[in-house]
Amino acid sequence: MNAQVTVRPLQVWADNDKRCSGRTVRVDEVDERFAYCTVLTPREGSTRTGHRVRIAINRMRPTATGYRLISDPSQV
Template sequence: MSAETPAPAVGQIWQDNDPRSYSRKVRIVAIDDTHATVELHQPRLPVSSAKPGRRTRIRLDRFRPTSTGYRYIGSQP
């Protein structure tokens, strides 16, 4: 990870870079050896079927600012 992109940690907010995701933001709620458990961090968008608070797992290596990854937004206390 670069100096601008911290290692994934509980409480951080990340934004999906995939243009099909409509700028989906997720908050990390747990981390294990290979995956982060995240929940949707924004109100439901009219085009999205994802529900606020829904949890899913994402591989840790996807938390990087590439077209198929996520970019760091900030931390939540």
């Protein structure tokens, strides 16, 4: 039941890593290996938003240091 979610632009993902608690990102672009994202909500203790980050697609799964999908406009 651990189906890999297809990462697509406009999805919003939350960081599961305890060190980045509270951080959310929006996917802007995707290639074969990476998702290029904009930080929407900073991790606790930070105020930095709007910057771009690159995340390996294989990390975008619900593990302790991965990510979980919280919004997918293409599924509406």
